Amino acid sequence: MQLDVSVRKKQGYFQFAAEFSLTGQRVGLFGPSGSGKSTLMHLLSGLLKPDSGHIRLDEAVLYDSAAGVNLPPEKRRVGVVFQHAHLFPHLSVRRNLLYGWRRTPEQERHIQPEAIIEVLNLAHLLDRGVNLLSGGERQRVALARTVLTCPRLILMDEPLTGLDEELKFQIIPYLNKVFAGFDIPLLFISHSLLEMRLMTEQVLVVEEGRVLREMGTEELAQSTWAASRQGYVNLLRLGRPVPQGDLWSYQWGSVRLVLTDEGENEENIVELDAREILLFKRHPEATSARNLLPCTVRKIFTAGNRVRVELQCGSRQLIAQIVPEAMRELELIEGGEVVAAIKASAFRRLG
Structure with missing residues (x-):
């Protein structure tokens, strides 16, 4: 993935600015709550329009204020998995999974439902109503539904927040299998350094509405050792x-x-x-x-x-x-x- 971003956005008293160009498959957005991580996610996905600048993903121009380009979310092929699964409550697991896949043009369907169902161990859940799923099962279904839209990039916004520790570490191996097996770029958003280390290889550090720097995930972990009394x-x-x-x-x-x-x-x-x-x-x-x-x-x-x-x-x-x-x-x-x-x-x- 090649992601080139230069954007500005003002929301009330909060001003956000990001300027970076990165290449990678497993990238994290790391910073405290309120730093601007979710703002950047909304700008990338098309759920929020920048005031100015540009966003380019590989060869596609998603937004360019100078050229008058602002692709709507459904045209960007950027999948989003939120902290809350946002599944369709009136549909079964099977119909939730197929919802986006059936709306994806045939020429772009390079991932088959059977493959993601096997990787995420969902076969026994297909006929179940989504209201009968556990929190971890709901997140796996939400991820599978997003993957089946065959996106160019998947954004995960604090997807493990709210899950207890045991459930969180049950889901992480599934996530890693998906992104390794289907070769989909990931932008993983979290304020948890441990989650960053388990899910990403490089990190954009966000503070007070700015992307401050890009660094390796382990480099970030080691830098916290030097700056605090905590052990590594x-x-x-x-x-x-x-x-x-x-x-x-x-x-x-x-x-x-x-x-x-x-x-x-x-x-x-x-x-x-x-x-x-x-x-x-x-x-x-x-x-x-x-x-x-x-x-x-x-x-x-x-x-x-x-x-x-x-x-x-x-x-x-x-x-x-x-x-x-x-x-x-x-x-x-x-x-x-x-x-x-x-x-x-x-x-x-x-x-």
């Missing part, structure tokens, strides 16, 4: 578990990790606090930690009395947090070798 949390995507005595072994890149918890999905997402990782100069003779990973130090960053150590562990990266005294005792240098020790109980499974 690693997010790890693990495969299916295999029993290992009383514990569970998971594939993580080129290595295996041992955890206390059994995951239930093809992809299991876990958190690991950077402060839970112990570093050794060489392989320890004995330790209670079940995970001992040979790693290379990629970068070292110091902020006050905290040191962030970026590690290359096989084909994956980890970040550990230690204190300056430990850094000196370990004689850490970029390119040096260390062993990362992690207890099996240090991981927290999401969902």
